[in-house]
Amino acid sequence: MASALFSLVTKLVRKGSLKLTLASGETHMIGDGSGEMVAIRLADQQAEDAIARDPTLKLGEMYMEGRFILEQGDIYEFLSLVKQNTTNEIFDLRMAALLMGRIVWQQLKSRSPINRNKYNVAHHYDLSAKLFDLFLDDDWQYSCAYFVPPGISLDEAQVAKKRHIAAKLLVEPGQRVLEIGSGWGGMGMYLAEANPGLDFTGITLSEEQLKVSRERAAKRGLSDRVRFELQDYRYMAGRKFDRIVSVGMFEHVGIGAYRRFFKKVSELLDDNGVMVLHSIARPKPSFATNAFIEKYIFPGGYIPSVGETLPPLEKAGLLVKDVEILPMHYAHTLRHWRQRFVARKAEAVALYDENFFRMWEFYLAGSEMGFRWDELFIMQIQIAKNQFAVPDNRNYIGEREAKLREFEATRAPLEKIVF
Incomplete structure (x- = not known):
């Protein structure tokens, strides 16, 4: 046969x-x-x-x-x-039926009233911190780096990413800043050290990330003004922030919750406030997540298109002040991560096993392939409530980045995390 x-x-x-x-x-x-x-x-x-x-x-x-x-x-x-x-590529009726079934199932799940956010986050981010140490940069930035100028190292590109976002965020000393999805604390510490008197709150649903973030902030003497909380953004209330930043978290919101996400942003953002949203995006809607990624890596995740993101943002009464598309930067980032991870295979296998190593290698390779061949990209959307919250030209980005480079030159080196 x-x-x-x-x-x-x-x-x-x-x-x-x-x-x-x-x-x-x-x-x-x-x-x-x-x-x-x-x-x-x-x-x-x-x-x-x-x-x-x-x-x-x-x-x-x-x-x-x-x-x-x-x-x-x-x-x-x-x-x-x-x-x-x-x-x-050939699709027969059987494969089309499989795809349609997955689309329907994921669309229903994303609109379910059952809150699975903490479970979904824990599935990935509560893995051993030692695993992420195998391939991330010294600041544990688990999101797309910014390779400007081209050819810089992964560590330099991750600093450039923080610098670029901080410049667009227009942070000033003494302001109140919220990060939705605060990772291992690197962005919060960067913003706080660059802006004296800044009051920073980072929220996460990962207990592992929370623990590491608090330890890092304490070691740098920032615990009095850099706080991390185990908190679902949907239930925050009673506080207003001058600035909100979210890096690599929007992909976990789910297409059925975009209106709720931006409505909450509108509630939390001061009338003169600014937000920067950094997210993976795709050129057109796909309606469902890759089956392997959904099952094994990021349950509940969905990569939006720009067209799926802007309508719920605008319906929440927010203004889009700037949109920047960063193509290929994540492909470069993922290649660094994959090469680092594969080079330390023995340590990864010792942490888990051969199956886990191959699962993670497949995830990193498939993701890199998506950015090189499927036209995935990063979108950075600058958001405000009024048209005067940001300058009327983009010159300020370069000017602020230059000042941040001066800060970086005097910043104390990041300490290696010890387990």
């Missing part, structure tokens, strides 16, 4: 060089012979059949389990080869 996977792959891959060894032992050369060869092997018939039935989910699962084996090249090179052939 003909292999369903072989049939699918030959329809899909027309260019490049792919060596496919099926579970039966049959070997096929697929593609036009161009580029570097990628060689894969299926360990058993069940794995082969599973991938043919549902490649979006099962490819990652079979790689995780060591049943989809790379004999030449790595998982990123395989995914890139496939993605460069997407103009030939």
Whole structure:
């Protein structure tokens, strides 16, 4: 009987060089012979059949389990080869039905009144802090870096990201600042040290991040004005902030909650306040998250388009003052993370196991591929309540970044986190 996977792959891959060894032992050369060869092997018939039935989910699962084996090249090179052939992608009725079912299910979940935010966050961010230390920069920035100028190191690019956001945020000494999704505290400490007297509140749903953030702030003597709370943004009340920043958190809000998110921002933001929202985005709506990412990495997550983001923002009475699109910067960031992670494979396996290592490698490789070939990007949206809250030109961004560089030159080095 003909292999369903072989049939699918030959329809899909027309260019490049792919060596496919099926579970039966049959070997096929697929593609036009161009580029570097990628060689894969299926360990058993069940794995082969599973991938043919549902490649979006099962490819990652079979790689995780060591049943989809790379004999030449790595998982990123395989995914890139496939993605460069997407103009030939074939969808049959069965795959269309799978996709539609996932869209309906994720749309329903995102609108469910049951609050799963803390569970979803804990699933990813409450993993061992030692895991993130394997691949992040010294400040533990787990969001897209800003590679300006091109070719700078990951650590330099993460500082550049904080600098760029701080400049757009127009922070002044003594102001009250809220960060929605405060990570491991790096942005809050940067803003506080750059602006004497600033009062900072960072909120997170991750108990691991909360613990690390508080320890870091205490070590730098900032606990009196840099506070971190285990808090869901939806239930904050009774406080107003001059500035609000959110970096890499909006992807976890869920498409059904955008109106509520921006309504809460409007409640919390002072009438003369400014917000900067930094988020992954896509060029058009997708309505559902990749099945593997949804199941294993970011349950409840959704990458919005700009067009899905702006209407609920405007309905909340907020003004869009600036939109900047940062293409490719996350691809560069993810490549640094993946290379660092793979270089420390033994430590990752010791923390968890081989399956976990391959799961995480697949996630990093697939995400990088998305930014290089699926046209994903970062959007930075500057938001205000009145049109006079920010200058009428963008010259201030460069001017403020120059002043922040002066601050960075005198800033005490970040201490390595010790476990």
